[in-house]
Amino acid sequence: MVQELSLVSTINKKEFNFVINSLIALTGQKPRSLTNENIIYSPIINLKYLQSKQAINNSVNLNQIEQHLVKIRRSWQMYSPGKKNPNVVVNEILSNDNQLFMKKVGAGDVKLGERDTTNDGENQYSFQISDIPAAGKRKVSSQTIYEVNIKQSATALRSYMMNLGYVEKQRFLIKGLKFLYNGVVNIEIFQVFAIDATDGKTVVQIIDGSENWFLKAYVNVAKITDISLINKASSDLALLQKNVGNLIKLKIPDRGLMDSRINDNL
Amino acid sequence: MSQPPAGPRGITPQAQQLPPQYDYSSVPINELEATRIKLLSLTRSLHKLQHEIAQGATLPRWESLHSQYNVVITQLSAISAEIFQNYDTLASRNVYPLNNFPVTQQEGLLTTLLRKKPSPEVTAWIENAEEFITKLGVDVTKHNDDDEDKEDFIESCLEIMEKEKENHNFFSVFTQQEIDNGLNQQPHPYKINNKVDEDVPTMGMDVNQALNFIYTGKL
Numbered sequence: 001m002v003q004e005l006s007l008v009s010t011i012n013k014k015e016f017n018f019v020i021n022s023l024i025a026l027t028g029q030k031p032r033s034l035t036n037e038n039i040i041y042s043p044i045i046n047l048k049y050l051q052s053k054q055a056i057n058n059s060v061n062l063n064q065i066e067q068h069l070v071k072i073r074r075s076w077q078m079y080s081p082g083k084k085n086p087n088v089v090v091n092e093i094l095s096n097d098n099q100l101f102m103k104k105v106g107a108g109d110v111k112l113g114e115r116d117t118t119n120d121g122e123n124q125y126s127f128q129i130s131d132i133p134a135a136g137k138r139k140v141s142s143q144t145i146y147e148v149n150i151k152q153s154a155t156a157l158r159s160y161m162m163n164l165g166y167v168e169k170q171r172f173l174i175k176g177l178k179f180l181y182n183g184v185v186n187i188e189i190f191q192v193f194a195i196d197a198t199d200g201k202t203v204v205q206i207i208d209g210s211e212n213w214f215l216k217a218y219v220n221v222a223k224i225t226d227i228s229l230i231n232k233a234s235s236d237l238a239l240l241q242k243n244v245g246n247l248i249k250l251k252i253p254d255r256g257l258m259d260s261r262i263n264d265n266l
Numbered sequence: 267m268s269q270p271p272a273g274p275r276g277i278t279p280q281a282q283q284l285p286p287q288y289d290y291s292s293v294p295i296n297e298l299e300a301t302r303i304k305l306l307s308l309t310r311s312l313h314k315l316q317h318e319i320a321q322g323a324t325l326p327r328w329e330s331l332h333s334q335y336n337v338v339i340t341q342l343s344a345i346s347a348e349i350f351q352n353y354d355t356l357a358s359r360n361v362y363p364l365n366n367f368p369v370t371q372q373e374g375l376l377t378t379l380l381r382k383k384p385s386p387e388v389t390a391w392i393e394n395a396e397e398f399i400t401k402l403g404v405d406v407t408k409h410n411d412d413d414e415d416k417e418d419f420i421e422s423c424l425e426i427m428e429k430e431k432e433n434h435n436f437f438s439v440f441t442q443q444e445i446d447n448g449l450n451q452q453p454h455p456y457k458i459n460n461k462v463d464e465d466v467p468t469m470g471m472d473v474n475q476a477l478n479f480i481y482t483g484k485l
Contacts, residue, residue: 010473040483069482130481170483183324192476194485207479210470213478257478 002147003087005140005233007241008249011189013211015247022247023179023187031177034188037195038174041070041166048264058221067262070166071128072157093177098172098211101175102193102204122151133255140237141252143152144224173204176213184236185244188216214263217241217250294359297352304348308341 011019020031047065091100127150133143152160158168176190191213196203217240219233241250315334318326325331349356361367363376384392402422479485 008473008477010471012470027418038480042483071481170479172479172483174480192479194479207485208471208476214473216473253477254474256473258481260481 001223002145003221003224003230004143004218005221005230006143006216006239006253007140007216007237008253009044009215009248009250011213011215011248013096013213016189016213019189019213019215019248020094020177022244023189025246027179027181027187029179031090031094033093034174034176034178034190035093036073036075036174038172039072039168040172041072041161041169042169043067043262044162044165044167046262046264048262052264060133064168068129068131069169069260069262070161070164071260072161073126074123079181090177092123093175098191098193098206101207105173105204106202114186122153123157125150125157130258130260132239132259133253133260135255138252140234141258142224142230143255143258164264171197172261181217181240182236184219184233185240186218186220187240188218189213190216215250288364294352294355297348297355301345301348301352301356304341304345308338308345311337311341 012205024031047067051063127148129144129146131144133141145199150160169207172195173193174190176188179187179251181187190213192207193204194207196205217237221229221233226229237250244250270457315338318330318334361380363484367376369376402419425426475485
């Protein structure tokens with residue numbers, strides 16, 4: 001369980017270069033690549049829905065049970081088939097050429113691969129359930145995330161999740177860059193690509209046609225009860241917010257839109 | 267019978283309790299005090315800097331480091347100027363312990379105080395500096411205003427700066443002269459695509475909509 005304190009911002013495509021250069025100067029670092037593949041799983045049985053339709057015995061109160069969407073995430077690097085080593089993707093990302101990227105991945109000219117695949121083809125996945133961010137007037141968003149690592153091969157993942165009672169709902173890619181500010185604040189700048197692999201062929205489509213970039217600055221704190229660390233993290237984020245204020249408008253995300261709890265409408 | 271000299275408040279001390287009378291007139295008190303005060307302020311700022319670095323998990327902000335570094339440098343140059351100014355006075359004095367100094371108990375302190383030879387790590391610093399200066403090829407012992415020497419020195423400084431510049435990433439920062447000479451047209455080290463599509467609409471998806479997709483899969 002980890003408490004994630006964050007601030008977010010939208011970066012116009014035109015400002016991308018400027019923002020990246022400023023962040024390189026501010027953090028004194030070269031950007032590192034941020035690339036991961038995500039699958040959102042939803043439960044097969046929606047208890048809230050069943051309850052609302054009185055489809056199950058009403059003597060059982062299901063209101064106490066909270067179901068959540070599950071997110072499975074693994075990192076990837078692009079590589080061309082036949083070549084052993086994954087390409088360094090930072091320059092590819094900085095080229096900001098999404099049309100080419102989508103075409104390449106969709107056509108299989110480059111594949112998405114795991115950095116640390118074992119001999120059995122097993123991948124390291126992170127299994128995440130996130131709570132709705134805390135309510136109330138606050139300076140930064142604060143969200144509880146539960147996370148474990150699992151090892152599965154890509155083909156076994158589906159049946160693994162099926163056994164848990166979950167089916168795939170949406171698959172997407174995150175492509176971007178990350179920085180570390182002051183040694184504590186993670187800054188991620190990314191774009192989101194939806195993957196549709198239904199008819200046997202992969203279609204990769206950026207979710208935002210205007211190709212804006214999204215920025216998330218966050219600090220993870222191990223325990224929500226550790227008030228001094230939480231306060232330190234909040235002030236670190238506030239400092240970043242102040243320092244980049246003229247360039248990037250960091251704001252608190254809308255907690256309602258980050259709610260991955262299951263409700264009764266299907 | 268002659269009276270012993272009256273002490274403060276009229277108390278007459280015993281003659282044997284009187285401290286021996288020393289002649290301090292030839293001690294360069296002003297010069298030593300001036301150096302001492304400057305050394306004190308230097309140790310204080312060094313302690314403060316050390317404390318600040320050791321305290322937090324991360325380094326202090328660079329602005330703070332830089333300003334403290336400037337303070338230390340100013341204090342160092344003040345001390346060196348002070349010592350240089352009083353060089354003749356200080357160099358011609360010999361230091362020795364007084365009769366009543368507890369030599370056996372304070373042997374360590376005494377050897378430190380009387381030591382004229384630099385300690386081994388200081389010797390190493392001096393050797394390093396001398397080696398560095400030799401590499402520069404500048405004779406810094408000459409205190410004349412030879413323009414040629416100055417030019418040589420400035421030239422070597424520039425060379426070092428250029429070398430240091432290669433170790434870091436500087437870009438998109440140009441002087442007016444460099445812009446006039448077209449030097450700002452250098453390719454970007456990260457090959458950032460500088461083409462901007464003009465037909466891209468300014469408004470697009472907000473980060474909240476993107477987060478909604480990331481957390482719920484809804485578009």
